[in-house]
Amino acid sequence: MAKSETSGLHRRRFLKGVVAAGGATIAAPQTVSAQTPQPPKGPAPTPTATIQAKERERPPEVERLTTEKTxxxxxxxxxxxxxxxxxxxxxxxxxxxxxxxxxxxxxxxxxxxxxxxxxxxxxxxxxxxxxxxxxxxxxxxxxxxxxxxxxxxxxxxxxxxxxxxxxxxxxxxxxxxxxxxxxxxxxxxxxxxxxxxxxxxxxxxxxxxxxxxxxxxxxxxxxxxxxxxxxxxxxxxxxxxxxxxxxRKLRIPRLTVPSQAAGDPNALREAARMLVTAENPVIIADRYARSQAGMDDLVRLAELLQAPVIDNRSRMNMPNTHYLCQSERAGTLVAQADCILSLEPVDLFGQLNTVRDQLQRTDVSRVKSGVKVISISTHDLLVHSNYQDFQRYAAADINITADAQTTLPFLIEAVQREASAAGGKSANEMRSEKLRQAYQRSIERTRAEAALGWDATPITTARLYMELWALLQKEDWALVSDSDFSSRWPHRLWPLDKHYRFIGGSGGYGVGYQPVAALGAALAHRDAGGRVVVNVTGDGEFNMAPHTLWTAAHHGIPYLTIIQNNRAYHQELMHVQRMANRHDRGVRNATIGTTIDNPNIDYAKIAMGYGAVGIGPVEDPNDLADAFRKGIAAVKAGQPALIDVVTQPR
CATH class of the missing domain: 3.40.50.970 (Thiamin diphosphate (ThDP)-binding fold, Pyr/PP domains)
Incomplete structure (x- = not known):
């Protein structure tokens, strides 16, 4: 708003009285002094033709250089x-x-x-x-x-x-x-x-x-x-x-954020009937949960049905501490299912089918004949024609176009009504016992896999995450990086039990997302109460935007960046290896254009140059604990910190 006027001379009125004369700025006088000489009396002299011509010319315009408001x-x-x-x-x-x-x-x-x-x-x-x-x-x-x-x-x-x-x-x-x-x-x-x-x-x-x-x-x-x-x-x-x-004519409309659409009650009743009568129901959660309430509702529905949940990790959907979270058994569960509930699927076709990356590509169904598929999603409400993020079309038996998180409480009510009418508690109890046993076996298998190569160099990604967890478990923490390129170790080894523990991946798989999204996520976590924020990112990702550390240092945004440094764009290295094998040429030259070495990059020095704490490179697994301790201490003191860990590819 414009500043209110004071008793002094107002700036806008002052500027209106300004005229230019001979390059100088002169304010017009407000009064005439008694000592001012008076003009002589008598008729004024007739102006010459030159004077008359000058008087007819427009006076020079004054250039406006300032304004009160724009x-x-x-x-x-x-x-x-x-x-x-x-x-x-x-x-x-x-x-x-x-x-x-x-x-x-x-x-x-x-x-x-x-x-x-x-x-x-x-x-x-x-x-x-x-x-x-x-x-x-x-x-x-x-x-x-x-x-x-x-x-x-x-x-x-x-x-x-x-x-x-x-x-x-x-x-x-x-x-x-x-x-x-x-x-x-x-x-x-x-x-x-x-x-x-x-x-x-x-x-x-x-x-x-x-x-x-x-x-x-x-x-x-x-x-x-x-x-x-x-x-x-x-x-x-x-x-x-x-x-x-x-x-005075301008108006700012009142902001009203729309409520989210819930699913059609008739469709939900039919979906509930299918789920309750199924012998092997499975829930797949993708871009579903936005809040702790959304997570809690998913747990509630899974327990009502005693249905295993496959969390595709686009969001933090299901606590992996719950025995019904069985993401690591996705292939087996989908193949056995007679009813699948998919919540906000990014790719429903990919959930139900496999496309083989071979010389001639073919697709094979992952589900058995007769399986019933229920989809609750807003996917169809935002589809553009050029960019193909919408994936291949797959028909569901019941396709409910609605926000899944808003809809789930209504589906829970419908399931409760159907379950009360149908009975079937003993079948649920039998399914529950089998799922508990499978969950425990999965945990034991994961721990055994993580122990492989424990003392190896380069350092295994499993040891990186376990050494980090030994220190993080004492803190209120949040992981703001994806785990797909780290063999999903945090989802397999860490207890992800709250909604803010994890935020999902990039969406479009554009390289460079990780360091920039981590910066914004750390800002939000800082404002939410100062959690210890951890970003584990590949060296290829980090090199797209190392200067995020300067913004973090400049604005006081503390978080820990750990470089999973395999000195390559390893995803692309594997693609070139696959093509070389397919063409029967050997993989010897697959490192050309895919590795980041000769010279090796000193990421700790880069971090220090941007004003962050820099540690590493860490090459001995026995040095991990000390490096992580220093990094976490720096973050708790309000600084961004980076630790360079030389690792195996994944």
Whole structure:
């Protein structure tokens, strides 16, 4: 809002009285002194032709150099109504008006401006933050070039169905663009580059338009299925003066976040009947849980049915300390099932079928004939045509298009009614005993596998995780990295018993997600009470964005990064090996273009250069405990820390 007037001379009225004379600025006098000489009496002399010509000329216009308020100030007013705590950016001139307004007019509070060293970090940070905080964070990108930098991170967030508010600047009117760089960084359609993988976008043509678009965008971003929204803030709208009479006409709509849709009661009754009468029901949870309540409901349903749960780890869905969490037996359970309930499947076809990666690809069903499939998902509500994240089509016997977490309490009620009518308690008890035994055997088998190569060098990933757990178990901790490239050891060895223990993977499998999402997740955990946050990331992932450590050090975001350093892009190394075998050429040259050595990278020095604590490289497994102890101590003292551990591939 404009500052209130004081009893002194108001700045705006003062500027209206300013005139230019001979290069000097002179304020018009308010009164005439008694000593001022009076003009002589008598007729005025007739002006010459030269004087008359000068009088007819327009006086020189005064260039306006300052203003009380700009359009970007109003944009900040709008953003302050959207429950945004942070906005992250790598600086750029197309949003210079907005940045200045946020940090001065907006006092750099709610949202607070966070400095990143790459646009992919800004967006990836918002990705990780939303998965912990449960609400959007904002990021802003610099015109055409910043949007292109950020595109991979936006795609990851879209595939992962994560809400976020994305802004960019653009110099719209061509007659007002500065020659040169302002043309290169401007565009006719600011969202064209990313439109196929955002949920919604807009280019507001007025400040009122911006207000309505921003509020609409936030609400759409949060509605299931969530996703990124993208809004272009025109530079002219940002920087033009906002006069009081114009400001009085502007209105900021009230934000209302929509409630989530629950499933159709008739479909839920039929689904409950199928589940209760099944001999071998199986639940597959994918992008399901958003909260502890969602986890608790899944446990409740599984116990009612005595049905094993396969957690596909897109979210923290099922505590692995519960005997009904049997993810490691997925293949066997799916093959035996006569009824499968799939909650927010990312790939229903892939849950039911296997595609063989051979010279000629074929697909084979994983399920037996006659199996009943129930899907509860918002998957079909956000499908675009170009990017193929929607996977291959698979029909379910009952396809309930609704938010699974919102729907599950109603399904539980329907199952309770069906179970009461059908009886069948003894069958559940028999199934329960078999599942308990299978769960215990799985734990014993995992421990035996983890002990293999315990003292080997390079260090096994199992020992890395067990040495880390020996220290973490005394803390309130959160793992903010995926485990697919670590043989899933934390899911197999650690007790993941609370919703915030794990946040899932990248969504789009774009390399570089891990360090940037970990930064945002650590920020949300810091605000939630200072948990010890751990990010175990590959060296290939970390090299995409090592500068996340500078942002962490600059803004006081403590978390522990452990480099699982196998000195390669090992996934790609295995792909080249597979192709070499398929072509019968041997694997000797598979390291070309896939390894990260000669020279080896000193990640501890990199961390120290960015202002974080750096430890390593750790090559002896007996040195792990001391390194982890130092790293955790640094994090608890409020610092970001990195430990480089030279490991086996996975």
């Amino acid at each position: 359009g970007s100030d109003f944009m900040v007013d709008v953003c302050k109504t959207l429950n945004l705590d942070y906005i992250a950016s790598c600086p750029g001139s197309t949003f210079r008006g907005l940045q200045e307004s946020f940090v001065n007019y907006g006092a750099n509070k709610r949202p607070e401006w966070l400095t990143c060293l790459h646009e992919e970090v800004s967006v990836g940070m918002a990705h990780g933050y939303a998965k912990v905080a449960g609400k959007p964070m904002a990021a802003i990108m610099h015109g055409t070039v910043g949007t292109q930098h950020a595109a991979m991170a936006i795609y990851n967030a879209y595939c992962d169905r994560v809400p976020m508010m994305l802004f960019t600047g653009n110099a719209g009117p061509l007659n007002e663009r500065r020659p040169g760089v302002e043309w290169f960084h401007s565009v006719q359609d600011g969202a064209a580059t990313v439109r196929d993988f955002v949920k919604w976008d807009d280019y507001p043509m007025s400040l009122q338009h911006f207000a309505e678009s921003a509020v609409r965008g936030y609400a759409l971003s949060c509605a299931q299925p969530p996703g990124p929204v993208f809004i272009v803030a025109d530079s002219k709208l940002q920087e033009d003066p906002l006069e009081e009479r114009e400001e």
